[in-house]
Amino acid sequence: MRSGDVLCATAADLARRLPPTGSVVLLGGSQEGLALAAVITAHRGNAPTSWAPLELRSGPQQMPDGVRVFVVEPVDGGLGWRKLVNLAYPEAEVLIPSRRLALAA
Numbered sequence: 001m002r003s004g005d006v007l008c009a010t011a012a013d014l015a016r017r018l019p020p021t022g023s024v025v026l027l028g029g030s031q032e033g034l035a036l037a038a039v040i041t042a043h044r045g046n047a048p049t050s051w052a053p054l055e056l057r058s059g060p061q062q063m064p065d066g067v068r069v070f071v072v073e074p075v076d077g078g079l080g081w082r083k084l085v086n087l088a089y090p091e092a093e094v095l096i097p098s099r100r101l102a103l104a105a
Contacts, residue, residue: 007035007036007039010036011040014040015043017095018040018047018070021047023048023049023067024049024050025050025051025052025063025068026070027051027070027071027089028051028073029053029071029073030073032073032074033054033071033074034053054085054089056084059087060087060088061088061089063091068093069091069092069093070092072096
């Protein structure tokens with residue numbers, strides 16, 4: 001995921017899966033996940049979007065009311081990782097790139 005073209009294509013793919021309106025926060029747990037979150041934010045244009053590091057060590061995290069939470073990573077961390085994400089951010093949805101794009105990385 002160190003190619004600008006792959007990063008841009010992956011971010012565009014994931015941005016299309018987000019709701020077109022409404023406040024969104026994107027969380028990334030790795031450098032690549034944070035890079036994806038930042039580029040997706042740019043793809044969202046005028047839709048209120050922010051990004052931040054994924055925090056899994058502090059227990060359940062509070063997010064502002066009305067904000068949808070998405071965790072973005074270039075690869076799936078597996079069942080254990082997804083369980084941790086769910087414990088810390090019960091309302092979060094996990095977005096992983098399509099297999100085709102992930103293989104290009």
